[in-house]
Amino acid sequence: MTGERRLVLEVKGLRVRRNGFTLEVPSLALAEGDILALIGPNGAGKTTLLMALCGLLKPAAGEIRFRGEAVDPASLRYRRRITMVFQEPLMLRGTVADNVEAGLKLRGLGRAELRERVEESLERFQIAPLAARSAQSLSGGEARRVSLARAFALEPEVLFLDEPLMALDPLIRKHIVRDLEGALSHSRLPAVFTTHERREALRLADRIAVLEAGRIVQEGTKEELARRPPNEFSESFFDDLGGPPPARC
Amino acid sequence: MELIANGVNEALRLLVSLDPEVLGITALSLEVSGVATLLSLLVGIPVGTALALCDFPGKRLLIGLVNTGMGLPPVVVGLFVTVLLWRSGPLGAFGLLYTPAAIIIAQSVLATPIVMGITVAAVQQLPKSLHQQILALGASRGQAGWMLMKEARLPILAAVMAGFGAVISEVGAAIMVGGNIKGHTRVLTTATVLETSKGNFDVAIALGLILLAFTFVINLALTQLQQRGKA
Amino acid sequence: MTRLRNLAWAAPAVLVFCLAAVPKPSLILATTTSTQDSGLLDLLVPMFEKKSGCVVKTIAVGSGQALALGQRGEADVLLVHSPDAEEKFMAEGWGSQRRRVMHNDFVLAGPVEDPAGVRKAKTAAEAFRKIASAGTLFFSRGDESGTHALEKKLWKAAAVEPEGGKWYQQTGLGMGQTLNVASEKKGYSLTDRGTYLSLKKNLALEVLLQGDKSLLNVYHVIEVNASKWPRVEAKGSGAFADFLVASGTQAAIKTFGVDKYGEPLFFPDAEKRPATPSGKGRTAPSRGAEK
Numbered sequence: 154m155t156g157e158r159r160l161v162l163e164v165k166g167l168r169v170r171r172n173g174f175t176l177e178v179p180s181l182a183l184a185e186g187d188i189l190a191l192i193g194p195n196g197a198g199k200t201t202l203l204m205a206l207c208g209l210l211k212p213a214a215g216e217i218r219f220r221g222e223a224v225d226p227a228s229l230r231y232r233r234r235i236t237m238v239f240q241e242p243l244m245l246r247g248t249v250a251d252n253v254e255a256g257l258k259l260r261g262l263g264r265a266e267l268r269e270r271v272e273e274s275l276e277r278f279q280i281a282p283l284a285a286r287s288a289q290s291l292s293g294g295e296a297r298r299v300s301l302a303r304a305f306a307l308e309p310e311v312l313f314l315d316e317p318l319m320a321l322d323p324l325i326r327k328h329i330v331r332d333l334e335g336a337l338s339h340s341r342l343p344a345v346f347t348t349h350e351r352r353e354a355l356r357l358a359d360r361i362a363v364l365e366a367g368r369i370v371q372e373g374t375k376e377e378l379a380r381r382p383p384n385e386f387s388e389s390f391f392d393d394l395g396g397p398p399p400a401r402c
Numbered sequence: 403m404e405l406i407a408n409g410v411n412e413a414l415r416l417l418v419s420l421d422p423e424v425l426g427i428t429a430l431s432l433e434v435s436g437v438a439t440l441l442s443l444l445v446g447i448p449v450g451t452a453l454a455l456c457d458f459p460g461k462r463l464l465i466g467l468v469n470t471g472m473g474l475p476p477v478v479v480g481l482f483v484t485v486l487l488w489r490s491g492p493l494g495a496f497g498l499l500y501t502p503a504a505i506i507i508a509q510s511v512l513a514t515p516i517v518m519g520i521t522v523a524a525v526q527q528l529p530k531s532l533h534q535q536i537l538a539l540g541a542s543r544g545q546a547g548w549m550l551m552k553e554a555r556l557p558i559l560a561a562v563m564a565g566f567g568a569v570i571s572e573v574g575a576a577i578m579v580g581g582n583i584k585g586h587t588r589v590l591t592t593a594t595v596l597e598t599s600k601g602n603f604d605v606a607i608a609l610g611l612i613l614l615a616f617t618f619v620i621n622l623a624l625t626q627l628q629q630r631g632k633a
Numbered sequence: 634m635t636r637l638r639n640l641a642w643a644a645p646a647v648l649v650f651c652l653a654a655v656p657k658p659s660l661i662l663a664t665t666t667s668t669q670d671s672g673l674l675d676l677l678v679p680m681f682e683k684k685s686g687c688v689v690k691t692i693a694v695g696s697g698q699a700l701a702l703g704q705r706g707e708a709d710v711l712l713v714h715s716p717d718a719e720e721k722f723m724a725e726g727w728g729s730q731r732r733r734v735m736h737n738d739f740v741l742a743g744p745v746e747d748p749a750g751v752r753k754a755k756t757a758a759e760a761f762r763k764i765a766s767a768g769t770l771f772f773s774r775g776d777e778s779g780t781h782a783l784e785k786k787l788w789k790a791a792a793v794e795p796e797g798g799k800w801y802q803q804t805g806l807g808m809g810q811t812l813n814v815a816s817e818k819k820g821y822s823l824t825d826r827g828t829y830l831s832l833k834k835n836l837a838l839e840v841l842l843q844g845d846k847s848l849l850n851v852y853h854v855i856e857v858n859a860s861k862w863p864r865v866e867a868k869g870s871g872a873f874a875d876f877l878v879a880s881g882t883q884a885a886i887k888t889f890g891v892d893k894y895g896e897p898l899f900f901p902d903a904e905k906r907p908a909t910p911s912g913k914g915r916t917a918p919s920r921g922a923e924k
Contacts, residue, residue, distance in 0.1 A: 209534050229542050237538035239531055246553055255549075256539035307540065488707050489864045499707075500661065500690045581692045584675065599809035600670050601832040 158184040160221070161311055161343045162206065167215030169198075169205045176201045176367040178215070183311070183343050190354040191347045193364035199347035200240075202364070203313050206345065207237045220310075233260060237313040238304045242296035244288035249280060249299050252288050256307045274306035277339075278332050294325035298332070305336050312337075314346035318353055330356065409607025413615075416608055423585075428612060431589040432620075434502050435570040438509035442517045442565050445510075447558060450521030451547045455533065465522055471515025476508075477574030483508040484578050500581040505589070508575035513565035520564060524557035525550055559628035563621055570617055659688040660869040663699035663708035665779055666807035668852070671827040671898050673889055680885070681876045687869050693807075697777025703727055703855065706862025710870035711855040712877070714825075715779035717786075719853055728855040729867075734877045735886050735899040736851045739783060741842040742812065742829055743821035751821065751841040758790040760842045765793040768800045770820030774811050775803025779850070784823045787847065812836055825850050827898035830890065851902070854878070878903035 162183040169176040176198040183189055191199045204210040206217065208226030217226055224231050236256065245252050254271045262270075275281040278298040283291070288299065297317070304312060317333065318326050330353050337344060337357065348354045354361065355375055362372040371378060416424045453465060485491055487499040487507075498504045528550055536546045551558065573591035580587030582596060590613040597606040668674050669691065678689050692699075692708065696715035702708040704727045712734065713719060723731050741760055743751060749767035754760035764771050773795075774781045788795050795801040802820070804811045808828040815822040816836040829840065842848075854874045859867035876882055883901035890898035 204534070207538050209537060229540070232537065233540040235538075236540065237535070239535050239538075241529075241531060243529070243532050243535045245549070246555070259539060259541050259545055303539070313538075488705070489862070490705060490707070494864070497659075500692065581690060583690050583692070586688075586690065599666070599807050599813070601809060601813065601835040603835070 158186065160184055161187075161219070162345075163218040163221075164206070165216045165218070167202075167205065167217070168213045169201055169210055169215075170213050171201045171204075171210060174198065174201070174367060175213075176205070178202065178369055181362065181369065181372070183345060185343060186341045187343050188337060188357055188359050189343075189345045190358035190361045191345065191364055192349070192351070192354055192361060196366075197364040198367045199364055200315055201367075203237065203315050203345065203347055207235060207313050208232050209237075234309060235311045235313065236304045236307050236309040238300050238315065238317055240316045240319050242291075242293075242300040244291065244296055244299065247288060248284065249286050249288055249291070250275070250284040252299050253303045253306050256303060260307075270306045270308070274302040277305065277336050278302040279328075294321055294329065297321060297329060301329070301333060301336070305340070308340070309342070312342050312344040314344065316347055316349070318348065318350050326350075326353075333357070405603055406607060408604040409611060412604045413608035413611040417612065424609070424612070426585065427588055427590055427593050427609070428616065430502065430587075431570065431591070431613070432616060434505045434576075434589060435509060435566065438506045438569050439513055439562065439566040441506070441510045442513035443562060446514045446517030446561070446565070447521050447551060448547070450518040450561075451525050451551050453518070454522045454525035455547060455550070465519075468515050468519045468522065472519045474512055474515065475574065476512055476572040476576075477578065479511050480508050480575030480578030483511065483575065487579065499579065500583060500587060502580070502587055504579040505576050505587060508579045509569040509572070512572065512575060513569050516568055517561045517565040520561035521551075521554070521558055524554040524561065527557070528553055556628055559624055563624050563628075566620065566624075567617065570613070658686075658866065658869060659690055660710065660866050660873060661702075661708045662689050662691045662710050662712065662873065663702045664691060664693055664712040665696050665699065665714060666693045666809065667714070667780070667825045667828050668712055669693035670807065670809045671831050671890070673827070673886070673899060676885065676889060677877070677882060680882070681873060684876070685869070685872055687872065689873065695774070695776045695778030695807075696782065700727075703857045706857065706865055709857055709866040710873050711857065712852060713779060713855065714850055714852045715782045716851060716853070718779075718782060719855065722855065727858055727861060729858040729860070730871075730874065731853050731855045732874060732878055733902050733904050734852045734854050735883075735902045736849060737826045737899050738843065739780070739823055739848040739850050740826050740829060740840045741821060741848075742815070742824050742836075742838040743841045744819040744837065745839050746819075747841055749821070754842060755845075757787050757842060757845045757847045761787050761791040762793060764800075764821055765791070765795060765798070768798070770800050770802065770815075770818055771795070772811050772815040772818070772820045772822045773801065773803045774808065775805050778808075780808060780823060780825060783848075783850070787823070790847065812838065827890070830894045830896070830898055833894075852899075 160182050164178055164181040167176070167178040174196070191202060193199055201210065205212050206226065208228070208231060211227065216223055218224065219231060219234070245255055250271060253274055254267055257267050257270060272281070275284055278301055280295065280298045280302060283295060288296070291299065301317070318330060321329065334357055346357070358375070360372065360374055361378055362369050363378070364370070453461070453468070483504065484499065486493050487496075487504055488494055498507070532553065533546060533550060536549050541549060571591065573595055576582075576587070576589050577592050577595070580589070580592065582588050582592040590609050594606050594609045594613070597609060664674065674691055678691060681687070682689055692702070694702070696713040696718065699708065699711045699713050700715070700718055700722050703711050703722065719731060722728055741751060741757065743749070749764045749769045751760045751763055754763055773784055804814055806814070808824055809832055811822055812824055812828065812832055813836070816838050819837070822838070829836075854877050856867070856870045856874050857865050859865040883903055886899050886901040887897060890896070
């Protein structure tokens with residue numbers, strides 16, 4: 154299905170329970186350089202799946218393999234190789250620079266390398282002029298950029314994003330998507346993100362998985378899904394798009 | 403009113419002339435209550451943070467006990483500690499009764515639940531997703547706890563001030579376990595009681611004012627720390 | 634921030650070390666509030682500490698509590714003034730030696746207006762009867778102190794049961810504070826002369842009855858029996874008791890308070906023989922045994 158590329162993440166027989174809701178994923182895979190979008194109506198289990206993959210929710214059953222080896226996603230070793238960006242920006246006390254370096258500091262990085270990575274990340278998301286600003290005083294869009302910069306500075310092996318473009322007004326969203334796309338293609342990171350925003354899902358993702366009531370009802374490339382929408386949600390997601398958008402370079 | 407004015411005069415006179423007995427009493431007060439507060443921080447803040455973040459059966463009961471502990475009457479704590487430190491008591495061999503160490507022990511018992519209880523509420527008040535975000539940035543449980551402590555710095559410093567305020571102002575425990583012995587365990591509060599019972603009201607008021615003044619200065623410094631960086 | 638953290642770890646360790654370094658032998662003296670409030674011990678204790686090199690920890694509680702502490706071995710030497718309770722204490726073997734130190738007297742203090750007419754009474758018992766029948770406010774310490782014990786004895790002598798009367802108020806406080814309350818509320822109170830004199834300037838009370846035989850107030854020093862409680866500082870308590878009855882100390886007691894109040898607060902009274910025969914009989918005068 155994914156050709157010759159290696160699998161970064163593989164899920165087998167996963168069952169996760171959260172607030173009386175059960176998510177069942179018999180199989181799911183993410184290949185090197187792939188960007189997977191999880192779409193579906195509210196309550197379908199998108200965030201639950203993401204949190205299980207990040208080690209923030211303990212699965213009731215199933216196995217997760219990272220680069221071919223079975224792994225406990227709650228373990229510190231695994232959590233230091235991935236990272237997640239939450240729906241709300243969740244700024245820490247301190248400046249923008251303090252926030253962006255937060256994850257790096259946890260890993261005990263040296264001063265010089267830390268500064269270099271922070272600067273690069275700030276540039277990539279166009280927030281270098283905000284470096285010394287208090288993180289509590291940022292607008293919604295600015296905070297979003299900071300949380301993205303914070304994640305990218307870690308250079309994770311997989312990136313998870315929960316509704317990264319949620320509640321942003323259209324103009325800001327447009328710019329952030331552009332920068333996010335640039336960052337993703339520059340780093341060739343495999344990533345999994347959840348979204349309601351179909352335009353961005355289609356723009357950023359290589360593959361799409363549709364969730365409904367705790368199950369993946371369909372998975373494949375954009376083209377495959379457009380041809381055979383499995384349900385109403387999927388149908389309305391893809392209709393009136395007039396054919397698939399141009400392929401990503 | 404005249405009495406209070408006399409008290410103010412007396413307070414200034416005692417301080418300016420560096421009256422050795424008053425200085426000694428003041429230093430001992432600050433030392434004993436300072437150490438007790440410090441010990442209560444070292445226990446109360448980490449344990450309070452862990453209590454807030456971890457889930458386990460009986461968590462609510464434990465937090466309830468801590469909250470009850472915030473209101474422990476000083477004289478009752480003093481009595482219990484006295485019985486423990488008596489020669490015939492379990493800790494009698496250490497000969498700690500009627501020493502500053504005994505007051506420190508009793509005051510630590512008073513301050514620790516206060517610091518712990520407020521810390522629990524402070525950390526519980528942080529958004530749950532913040533804890534998860536910190537873990538998702540690659541923090542170990544210990545690092546996450548430390549970072550959340552820093553995020554809750556404002557109410558945690560309030561906890562410190564509450565703990566310190568409780569012990570610097572108490573007299574019931576200090577009198578029981580310390581004995582109010584001149585030159586050894588006499589602190590500002592117990593000295594105030596003694597001077598009042600002797601009828602030296604101006605001296606008693608003076609000591610009270612000195613206590614208030616020092617407490618104000620210390621809390622001002624802590625408030626500076628607490629409010630630092632706020633817009 | 635890290636520097637502060639390091640300091641935080643160091644501080645308690647340093648303090649525990651400092652507090653632990655107290656090698657001087659120490660003695661626990663349990664005594665009454667009247668001896669402390671009068672300032673007598675502030676004079677005598679440093680004298681003894683200098684001579685003996687021993688540290689004396691003076692706990693001022695009522696005679697009742699002092700005797701209770703002695704009975705538990707939580708105090709080494711007692712300076713109290715509750716003769717009946719003391720005799721019981723000695724009879725039960727809790728003390729190894731009991732010696733007279735000094736005396737003063739109790740007085741009945743009250744408001745200048747003297748609504749109960751106490752001034753006209755000839756004995757203390759009569760005065761108490763007058764107070765009860767007039768129903769005027771009387772403030773008792775109510776704390777099993779020596780003063781309280783004598784007061785109860787006098788009520789008995791007056792054939793009056795004061796408990797339950799609205800005019801009979803028990804403060805549960807030391808002598809000084811009880812006098813403050815009595816002064817404020819214009820009531821009567823039984824007090825030792827020493828405390829009254831030292832507080833006189835702030836009180837609206839006068840001595841209305843004095844000199845009655847039944848008002849004699851005797852202080853004894855009791856060494857707690859070390860054979861009952863091995864942790865008791867027997868040598869130190871013996872040395873302190875010897876010190877109190879030594880002639881030099883007795884002379885100091887005689888002159889104490891004269892320059893301040895115009896009259897002495899206490900009258901030295903040490904006998905050449907111990908007050909009650911019990912255990913060791915020390916017949917030689919205590920002079921020279923001041924080490």
